[in-house]
Amino acid sequence: MEQFTTVIGALNVGFYQTLKLFFVTLLGSIPLGLVVSFGSMSRFAPLRWLTRTVVWVIRGTPLMLQLYIIFFIPGMVLPGGSPWPAGYSGRFLAASVAFIINYACYFSEIYRGGIQGVPAGQQEAGLVLGLTKRQIFFKVTLLQMVKRIVPPMSNEIITLVKDTSLATVISIQEIIWAGKAFLKSSHGYSGLMWPMFFTGVYFLAFSGVLTLLFDALEKKLDYFK
């Protein structure tokens, strides 16, 4: 029993890091994704192609590789050495940047689908009623876009819950890192296998809560088609 309490305590500490990375990523990538999506729909062709190339590279390479590159490469090429602060806070910052960029690119494509999915007739109907472009966006198209993006966003956000574990490759002490530590030795125990497996329960519970939340949101938007 004492072992269980100790392990749970350690896993909770790890899970706190998981949650922190999760929410920091959302906070950064949800707005950044909108900027990227505008770039990818820009009428200015060079900006459009630049943005789409970046999105292609980020979506076309493993997040794990991006974590390594963002953490290590700046220190190797910049004359002043690594821009990341020394120690854990620097690693966490680097991980956050990598996750935010990666997820912003995925979100941007979802936004683009949502924005382009609203029929042009909605905009035109607003125009002939003398609405301003601003009014058309906020009063007519925005909610229709939100309705369209909620299901793919919920999918992506639940993927993010699990992707946070990748940050362990640059020694972010998230929950799998905390669980794995018991294999060697941690908190006076060594050779414990079950804590690592037990982390799955945390992931399941968290994604379960998110699923319920998104289902509720979808239901709330179900009053119109």
Place this chain on the structure above:
Amino acid sequence: MALLEVKNIEKHFGDTQVLRDISFSLTEGQALAIIGSSGSGKTTLLRCLNFLETPDSGTIAVRDKVIFDAADPTTQLEGEVREKRLHFGLVFQNFNLFPQYTALQNVTLALHLRDEGNKHREAIDDRGRELLEQMGLADRAGHYPHQLSGGQQQRVAIARALALKPDILCFDEPTSALDPELTGEVLKVIRGLAEQKTTMIIVTHEMAFARDVADEVIFMDEGVIVEQGPAREVIGNPREERTRQFLSRYSET
């Protein structure tokens, strides 16, 4: 005095010329039907009047005031266009109702947004309900578009266009997206508007309807006005060979 005076409108999409030297006028209280095969430029003409397309040349005047002149960019400033397009109302083929709003909210949205400080909230809602009642939809005010039939949706769209009291109400094939059994209820409403002397421009494929309801008819083909005149004459006894051919194709189907 002509309420609407359209002069020498031309419009290209890339290399294709879709409107050639279109000129016509419309008197207050008249209903004008525009007929012609698909691709003849009818819809583009209607969209030009509503500032959804910008003609390459020509002028549009309402009550003797030029509201659009292709040669004068000052008539095309965004803020002013927004006010000027209110001379016209437009009913779309696909209704284009706002799905997240009820029938009543669809009708009143633009009025509420123009009502600064929300001073006339109740009056606007009353006006919206009145319009829906006029469309025979008094009991559907709280329904969302997806809960309504196509014919009901189109009638809400007509009420929405009427809410802003346009000088000229335009219809772009208002029954083309409807199941045949639903066209009647929409045509009946438009007929009612014609009886109340609403100034209208109706792009339609319903020849019998155009003949009975419109005062004037314009037949368009390949971007030009081929024939124009009193509805009964153009449809009942066309002068031009092309009009005759078009109408005979219609009576066959």
